[in-house]
Amino acid sequence: MSHTAPAKNTWCTRWRAHAIGLAAAALLSACGGGGDGGLTCSVADQKIWLRGYMDDWYYWYALSPSPDPSGFVSMDTYFPALLYQGTDPNFPKPDTWSYLVSQVDFERTYGEGRTLGYGVMVAGIEVTGHPDWPLYVRYIEPGSPAALAGLRRGDQILAVNGRTAAELIDEDDYGDLAASSTSDSVTLDVRTDGGDTRVTLDAAIYDLEPVPNSTVLTTPSGRKMGYVMVKDMIDQALAPFDAAFAQFKANGVQDVIIDLRYNGGGLVSVADKIASFPNGAATSGQVFASLLYNDKRSNNNESFRFVNYANATGLSRVYVLTGPRTCSASEQVINGLRPYVTVVTIGDTSCGKPVGFLPQADGCGTVVNAVNFETVNARSEGRYFDGFEASCYVPEDFGQPLGSSTDPLRIAAEDHADGFGCPALTATAKTRVLGLRAPSERPRWVEPGDRQGLYRK
Incomplete structure (x- = not known):
């Protein structure tokens, strides 16, 4: 389905010819306001454009403030003033996800990897x-x-x-x-x-190395399991992820562990493909996720569907390693699989971000990532703002290599697959598992190096 950008003036149309060729996530293009009134890249014109864009494309446009732009000295101060504040019981959390980013940085990550x-x-x-x-x-x-x-x-x-x-x-x-x-x-x-x-x-x-580790392992009871870590949901993850599943399939794995504990998200299209591998033919053609826009943009609503890849397995259960940085597109993998297979989450409660962006370039060097849609699965389940609780709470041991035979999260997945259930937590471990704290107590910032996003591509 096509995505219609706001109207553009002549200069912006020339800029859009460049934007169409970008490998980044389906950037809409605008120009310092994107209107036909000759708006420029002055701060005043940028603010006027931003106000109009948010009123048209922002998911919570009807619930968010719309202050006069003249009272703000920059886009960086004006943009937060336009964000939804959590006033509707159906959406109880304020918008802490929308942000502005340099177009150079955005294209570097989601285009070049x-x-x-x-x-x-x-x-x-x-x-x-x-x-x-x-x-x-x-x-x-x-x-x-x-x-x-x-x-x-x-x-x-x-x-x-x-x-x-x-x-x-x-x-x-x-x-x-x-x-x-x-x-x-x-x-x-x-x-x-x-x-x-x-x-x-x-x-x-x-x-970036979005799939830094994969291996075939044998549990203490002799089950064959495949382990693969996905750090970033970018296009460059697909080839090594496919190679990992080729290895899993060749070795006849009985279970798969997908490590998303540090995966802050990325592209919807990549999440769809990654979720397609565990169950293969059984889910092929079924709805993975639907993106639902505001009432002004409901004609943009669309569904992504599972694909049957040659190296897909046919498993009815998948283990996902999670934590507070498991966010956006990685949570979409969990939610998208749940109607079709048993998803066992090991680690900690995920971050809780069931909303995403249709990135908008402003023509002045900035990409606006304002929440444009919410995502639901085939059963219309979404709005998991408190995150997905772990099936088995397991604290991390930062002294152990990720995915190694001494990694507590991997060990817990192996034991669960062997039929021993979840490990018991000691009192000391409980104090260090963030998931046992109320979600409202969690910090909402993103640590340097983390990349949170659910981008429509």
């Missing part, structure tokens, strides 16, 4: 409110400056640019781990197996 940064991600959410707890590295992106410097999951961050870990936790501020240009750098004091050390990382642009 690359990113700018240091590649070090910390377990910040897990220690919120506990400045006396250690701050661990939870993930290092392959090929990043952090990986090339030898940093590993399980290293303990002592300080970032001179700010102690306790300060970072107390302030919920990990912004120094994000970079805005290749001229940026960050200095880390780190405790490793070899002792305490200081490392300075220079920001770089590097290729």
Whole structure:
């Protein structure tokens, strides 16, 4: 189904010729307002355009504020003032997901499969409110400056640019781990197996590795299982994911574990394809997910359907490893599969984002990601704003490699497949499982390196 962008003036039409060729997620194109009134890229004209765009395309346009743009000095201050505040009981959470992003950054990630940064991600959410707890590295992106410097999951961050870990936790501020240009750098004091050390990382642009790990394993009871981790729902994930399932199929796996614990989302089209592999022919042609727009744009409503791939398996159960960073398109995988197969989630409650974006380029270098639609499965189930609770709550051990034979989440999935149910939690473990806290207590920011999104493509 086509998606109709707002009207454009002549200059914007020329810009759109470039936008059509982008490999990014089906960007709509506009131009400093996208109207026929000669709007420019001045701040005043951008705000006028943004107000009109939100009134037309924003999912909660009828429930959101619409303040006079003249009272705001920039797009960055005006945009949050237009967002829904959670006033309707049917949508009890305020919109904390919509955001503005540089078009260069957006195209780099969702078109080229690359990113700018240091590649070090910390377990910040897990220690919120506990400045006396250690701050661990939870993930290092392959090929990043952090990986090339030898940093590993399980290293303990002592300080970032001179700010102690306790300060970072107390302030919920990990912004120094994000970079805005290749001229940026960050200095880390780190405790490793070899002792305490200081490392300075220079920001770089590097290729993402959206499927960093896959393997065939045998459970203690002799069951064959396939394990695959998907970090980002981008097009570059599809070939290695298909290769993983080719290996699973060749080895006759009886169960599959899809590790989405750090998957903040991405493209609907990629989530659809990933969800198509576990059940194969049995779900082929059935509805994976429907996207529902506001009443002005209901003609854009559409459904994505499962596909039967040659390397798909025919399993009636799938294990998904989850956590508070399992968001958007990765939650869509869980919701889309539930009408057809048994989905056993292991880890922690997911983030709770059943809404997504039709990215809108403003013609002035910014992509507007305002919530445009909600997503539901074949049974019209959606609005999981509190996330999906874990079938088995299992706390992470950041000292263990992801997906390894010592990873507690993988072990729990193996034991469950062997018929032993969920592991019992000790009192100490319970205090460290975020899912046992009320969802309203969770921080709503995104840590540097995480990419949350549900983009229609």
